[in-house]
Amino acid sequence: MSNAPESAEGGLPSKTSEGLAAKVESLIAPALEDMGYDIVRIILSGGRSQTLQIMVDRKDGKPIDVEDCAAVSRASSAILDVEDPISSAYVLEVSSPGIDRPLTRLGDFARFAGFEARVEMEQAVAGQRRFSGRLLGVEGLEILIETEEGPQRLPFAALKKAKLLLTDDLIAAAQREAEQFEADED
Numbered sequence: 299m300s301n302a303p304e305s306a307e308g309g310l311p312s313k314t315s316e317g318l319a320a321k322v323e324s325l326i327a328p329a330l331e332d333m334g335y336d337i338v339r340i341i342l343s344g345g346r347s348q349t350l351q352i353m354v355d356r357k358d359g360k361p362i363d364v365e366d367c368a369a370v371s372r373a374s375s376a377i378l379d380v381e382d383p384i385s386s387a388y389v390l391e392v393s394s395p396g397i398d399r400p401l402t403r404l405g406d407f408a409r410f411a412g413f414e415a416r417v418e419m420e421q422a423v424a425g426q427r428r429f430s431g432r433l434l435g436v437e438g439l440e441i442l443i444e445t446e447e448g449p450q451r452l453p454f455a456a457l458k459k460a461k462l463l464l465t466d467d468l469i470a471a472a473q474r475e476a477e478q479f480e481a482d483e484d
Contacts, residue, residue: 311439311454312403315340321383322350326374334358335370338395339402348388350378353395360479362394397472401460404436411435413471414463417443419456430463 315323319340327337338353354370356362371392378384401407401415410433417429429450434442441452441460462468 310404313454313457314338314402318342318384319350322352322378325381325383326352326377329373329377330354330370331357333369333373335366336403339400342384342388344388346386348384348386349391350384350388351391351393353393353400355395359475361476367392367394397468398462398464401462404439404441404454407433407441407454407460408436410462413468414465415443415460416463417441417452417460418458419452420458421456423452423456424450427458 314337319342322342323337323340330337334357335354336357338355339351340353341349341351343349343351352370352374354362354366356366371390374392375390378390399406401410401417407415413433414431415433419427419429421427423429424447429443429445429452431443431445431450434444434449436442436454437451439454441454441457443450443452
């Protein structure tokens with residue numbers, strides 16, 4: 299994931315897919331965005347039996363449910379059946395990012411500031427490639443993270459992968475958010 303294409307969220311860079319999965323993303327992203335979804339990540343994995351995993355968020359911030367996954371699956375399948383970018387058979391899997399979600403868009407690092415994350419870089423920064431600590435947000439095109447060694451500035455363009463760590467704080471925040479959406483629907 300060495301390139302940082304712009305995402306739908308305000309033109310901020312993202313690393314949501316690579317290789318053939320990036321081709322799939324370019325085909326389905328406009329339709330999913332029109333339906334109210336942002337792509338978190340697309341991965342094509344496996345050997346003989348491949349799996350195409352599409353992970354999405356709702357633009358309105360509500361949690362993803364089974365109906366959302368079904369809608370994304372139907373829309374994606376229809377496009378992929380016509381465009382046929384994957385020459386072999388594959389299983390389509392649509393999911394939410396979950397609580398300990400991958401961080402694939404620069405905006406994710408701002409959105410989840412204050413939470414613990416694990417970040418892996420393609421090239422060493424300050425002599426290391428892996429960092430764990432509390433996200434401090436972003437500044438320009440850099441990820442800010444507080445590690446045991448002190449604050450670090452990591453260039454988003456050199457990001458390999460990142461994800462939130464499952465902590466009591468993250469679980470509590472997810473529960474509060476879910477309760478808020480339930481209260482808003484009543």
